[in-house]
Amino acid sequence: MLKLRIKKETLKTYTLVALIISSVFLTGKIWLDEKLWPEGYNFFAIITDKFTPQQEPVVSSLTKETIAFPKTLIVTNVEKRSVYAADSEQFAAMLPEIKLALRTALESAETTPITEQEWAVALKTRSIHVVYPVAYDSALFLNILGSYQNKPDSAPVREFIITANDVASNTVNVYIRNQATSEITKVPVSMSKQVFDSMVDSYASHSIGSIAYSSELNFDKAATGGLQKVIIDSGVLIQLNKQINNMVEEINPIYSDGEFNPEVVEGVLRQFGCNADNTRKYTEKDNSVLYVENYASVKFHTNGLIEYKSVNNSKGIPLGGSDFYGGLLGCVDFVNHMWGEVFPSTPLNINISSDVIDAGSNSFMLTMDYFADGAQVNISLPQTTSHQAMNHAVEITVVDGKITSYRQMMTYYKSAEQSTDGVSTIEALDKLMAENDMQGQVIRDLYPVYISDGSPLLKSAWAVRTADGKTVVIN
Amino acid sequence: MKRFIKTLIALSLTAVLGLCPLTGFAASESITYDYASSCDWLVTVINPETLSSTTSSRTFVISAVAVEGSVITVYSLNPETNLYEKIYVDGVPLETTVGASGLYAQQITLKDGTNNLMVYASNGVDDQAIRLDITLLEETFLEKLWFVPLDLVNLLQ
Numbered sequence: 001m002l003k004l005r006i007k008k009e010t011l012k013t014y015t016l017v018a019l020i021i022s023s024v025f026l027t028g029k030i031w032l033d034e035k036l037w038p039e040g041y042n043f044f045a046i047i048t049d050k051f052t053p054q055q056e057p058v059v060s061s062l063t064k065e066t067i068a069f070p071k072t073l074i075v076t077n078v079e080k081r082s083v084y085a086a087d088s089e090q091f092a093a094m095l096p097e098i099k100l101a102l103r104t105a106l107e108s109a110e111t112t113p114i115t116e117q118e119w120a121v122a123l124k125t126r127s128i129h130v131v132y133p134v135a136y137d138s139a140l141f142l143n144i145l146g147s148y149q150n151k152p153d154s155a156p157v158r159e160f161i162i163t164a165n166d167v168a169s170n171t172v173n174v175y176i177r178n179q180a181t182s183e184i185t186k187v188p189v190s191m192s193k194q195v196f197d198s199m200v201d202s203y204a205s206h207s208i209g210s211i212a213y214s215s216e217l218n219f220d221k222a223a224t225g226g227l228q229k230v231i232i233d234s235g236v237l238i239q240l241n242k243q244i245n246n247m248v249e250e251i252n253p254i255y256s257d258g259e260f261n262p263e264v265v266e267g268v269l270r271q272f273g274c275n276a277d278n279t280r281k282y283t284e285k286d287n288s289v290l291y292v293e294n295y296a297s298v299k300f301h302t303n304g305l306i307e308y309k310s311v312n313n314s315k316g317i318p319l320g321g322s323d324f325y326g327g328l329l330g331c332v333d334f335v336n337h338m339w340g341e342v343f344p345s346t347p348l349n350i351n352i353s354s355d356v357i358d359a360g361s362n363s364f365m366l367t368m369d370y371f372a373d374g375a376q377v378n379i380s381l382p383q384t385t386s387h388q389a390m391n392h393a394v395e396i397t398v399v400d401g402k403i404t405s406y407r408q409m410m411t412y413y414k415s416a417e418q419s420t421d422g423v424s425t426i427e428a429l430d431k432l433m434a435e436n437d438m439q440g441q442v443i444r445d446l447y448p449v450y451i452s453d454g455s456p457l458l459k460s461a462w463a464v465r466t467a468d469g470k471t472v473v474i475n
Numbered sequence: 476m477k478r479f480i481k482t483l484i485a486l487s488l489t490a491v492l493g494l495c496p497l498t499g500f501a502a503s504e505s506i507t508y509d510y511a512s513s514c515d516w517l518v519t520v521i522n523p524e525t526l527s528s529t530t531s532s533r534t535f536v537i538s539a540v541a542v543e544g545s546v547i548t549v550y551s552l553n554p555e556t557n558l559y560e561k562i563y564v565d566g567v568p569l570e571t572t573v574g575a576s577g578l579y580a581q582q583i584t585l586k587d588g589t590n591n592l593m594v595y596a597s598n599g600v601d602d603q604a605i606r607l608d609i610t611l612l613e614e615t616f617l618e619k620l621w622f623v624p625l626d627l628v629n630l631l632q
Contacts, residue, residue: 079532207534210582217538217580218521225519227540229577240536240580430574
């Protein structure tokens with residue numbers, strides 16, 4: 001009897017100890033923000049989900065964080081190389097570590113100037129080449145990345161390379177190119193060797209031979225003999241083979257079957273502080289509709305273009321910020337908020353396309369462009385009797401912290417489930433040079449774009465940005 | 476009968492003349508080891524930068540700048556016949572007509588050891604042959620170099 005009681009007590013003690021250990025372990029998991037089960041199983045959450053009506057989340061890519069999204073991440077590992085755009089899982093997986101490395105590098109004072117040749121070598125070693133769509137003022141860029149350090153020596157930055165340092169240390173080198181002067185500096189930054197190796201080993205997967213840097217082909221310097229007509233910057237990728245490109249379909253969500261969508265019109269007017277019921281409305285010959293109130297007008301065009309204009313600079317829409325940075329974030333919030341209100345279930349795939357350089361004033365002009373299938377959409381809407389030409393998704397004019405003019409092509413894109421045969425980069429350049437006098441030009445960037453010219457299906461093409469700032473699309 | 480012969484001759488001449496530009500541009504299947512170029516201004520090879528070079532990468536891209544309209548063909552030396560023979564990949568010769576940009580790039584896969592290659596350019600009238608010796612270094616040695624500081628890699632190159 002006594003033996004049985006002792007066994008029972010021992011069993012109780014073991015059970016109690018097991019429960020205490022289990023509770024400590026599970027509490028630790030919660031404190032460390034880990035999943036309680038490897039598969040993320042949560043009985044209560046699943047039951048709650050079953051009985052809670054699902055709400056469509058407002059999807060948007062345009063936030064303070066995403067305006068600092070690179071255009072491409074190019075990962076090189078000896079003979080392998082891959083290019084990732086913002087819509088890929090691999091991009092999302094690498095981005096937090098990369099942003100942290102860039103932020104630390106920009107904050108650091110431990111910089112060493114390096115040569116163009118060292119930059120070219122860094123591109124072809126085990127590296128991650130980070131390319132932004134536009135140049136950012138480095139001080140402003142630090143703010144966007146979440147740093148509040150004020151650095152007096154600000155410079156426009158757009159391209160970075162992260163390379164391994166040496167086998168023994170947990171540091172990487174971040175190479176930063178000054179976009180205005182082309183000067184390059186190297187900054188050692190602490191990053192776990194394991195993390196860097198894992199990114200390079202996992203994400204560089206295609207043969208290096210099919211996508212080569214201009215510097216690997218020596219297209220970045222003038223050849224002897226005078227045969228070279230064009231110089232291509234070292235970091236520009238040359239795609240050697242033809243590719244099959246997906247086509248995308250352009251959707252005009254504001255005008256269909258001969259009439260404007262009233263909900264969209266009301267939603268847009270609300271954003272500009274107008275009310276559809278008590279605002280004067282005029283329908284023009286081309287079916288565009290103009291709403292006029294005391295201090296502003298909003299015009300809706302059948303092709304999807306909306307235009308807001310205040311009567312004078314003091315009557316614009318206040319953004320809240322007192323400086324350039326505040327104004328910039330105000331613009332981002334405005335575009336984001338309007339889209340979320342008008343098209344709550346459609347993702348807004350857009351990014352800034354004009355350089356983000358602090359001119360020391362809260363008066364500036366900002367442009368944004370849509371992205372589809374990882375490529376920028378080049379809108380090319382010609383001037384009509386009803387509106388000026390439109391070459392961006394969004395054009396915002398800010399004067400003294402107020403939006404005085406706002407233009408947006410209200411469109412979104414979805415896969416057309418069709419594809420076309422693309423051309424190699426050199427074939428595209430052949431076409432460009434055959435049609436334009438580019439002799440002696442320096443090409444700063446060469447990238448795929450979709451051309452939006454009014455046709456419902458958009459084909460992919462190559463775009464070239466030259467040293468004099470011109471962008472030419474090769475159709 | 477005379478008329479028939481005349482027509483036949485005319486047709487044959489048309490066919491021959493019509494094919495002339497094509498046959499003029501098409502590079503022959505093999506070129507002798509000591510072939511002499513007729514000019515030196517059709518093409519400039521820019522990668523590799525020297526006629527004799529080494530690389531650690533099995534996949535190599537030959538790049539060049541050339542006169543628009545010239546046809547560039549890549550050959551490999553057959554040591555048994557001592558002839559440079561046209562390289563075929565998946566049954567297609569490595570033959571490219573240079574466009575308006577004048578840029579040329581061709582990816583090739585190197586064999587172990589020294590690869591004796593020839594870049595041959597022709598515009599139908601003149602031609603230029605450039606011999607390249609590219610040695611593929613043992614990967615086992617160079618693959619280890621990635622962890623050496625970049626400055627040292629730069630020095631080694």
